[in-house]
Amino acid sequence: MAGTPDIEVVVCDVLGTMVDEPGGLRAAVHEAVPDADDASADRLLAVWHEHVAYEQERVKEGRRAYAGTDVIDREAAHRVADRAAVTDPSAVERLATAGRRLPPWGDSQSGLARIARHFPVLGLSNAARAVLPRLNQFAGLRWHQALSAEDARAYKPAPEVYRLALEAAGCPPDRVLMVAAHAWDLRGAQAAGMRTAYVQRPVGDPPAPGDTFELRTHGLEELATALTAG
Numbered sequence: 001m002a003g004t005p006d007i008e009v010v011v012c013d014v015l016g017t018m019v020d021e022p023g024g025l026r027a028a029v030h031e032a033v034p035d036a037d038d039a040s041a042d043r044l045l046a047v048w049h050e051h052v053a054y055e056q057e058r059v060k061e062g063r064r065a066y067a068g069t070d071v072i073d074r075e076a077a078h079r080v081a082d083r084a085a086v087t088d089p090s091a092v093e094r095l096a097t098a099g100r101r102l103p104p105w106g107d108s109q110s111g112l113a114r115i116a117r118h119f120p121v122l123g124l125s126n127a128a129r130a131v132l133p134r135l136n137q138f139a140g141l142r143w144h145q146a147l148s149a150e151d152a153r154a155y156k157p158a159p160e161v162y163r164l165a166l167e168a169a170g171c172p173p174d175r176v177l178m179v180a181a182h183a184w185d186l187r188g189a190q191a192a193g194m195r196t197a198y199v200q201r202p203v204g205d206p207p208a209p210g211d212t213f214e215l216r217t218h219g220l221e222e223l224a225t226a227l228t229a230g
Helices: 021-032 038-060 069-084 089-096 108-116 132-139 159-169 183-191 220-228
Strands: 009-012 121-125 145-148 176-180 195-199 215-217
Touching: 009 159, 021 038, 021 069, 021 089, 038 069, 069 089, 108 121, 108 220, 121 132, 121 159, 132 145, 145 159, 159 176, 159 183, 176 183, 176 220, 183 195, 195 220, 215 220
Parallel strands: 009 121, 009 176, 121 145, 176 195, 195 215
Antiparallel strands: none
């Protein structure tokens, strides 16, 4: 794929791929509960992740009407606050909006800028519409267009979310490259006919032995080099 003209548009996942979601949430938990040691913070973070995973699964299965990440994150923040006995409303509110303040990986800004000089680049995120612009601004991510799964009233890997990107790309699916640090996300993109590139991050879902992604790189700078070579 390196240097070939068959890719017209690049689509990038955001949470975990472009920003350190677990690290940002862990920092928010420490801010809300300053006395918590690392082990306690990790237990509180597990409460957060378990709630988010469970509620998003309920949405996917049709057992709950669609709720965006801003709503589900707020529920998770209140669960954490209750568990940690945090009662300060301002501290709980700041924790509830932690998803807007997730730090970028070290190569996210530079790699994205390099790719964007050669391709239209779209962000495609499960983050809610109210969250995504603020998250992009905080992390310094500059897209040609940023798309929220909220517009499809679904969460990846639901096919309707990838259709948002394909409609915005305006070209055949096999000319659109989906970039993610999550193998499950890339499998969803493959099912929609998209090409795929796995970017390794300290967090995420690594490929299984049977996965056949066109590119596998150790970071966004390496991906940018692969896409722009030749």
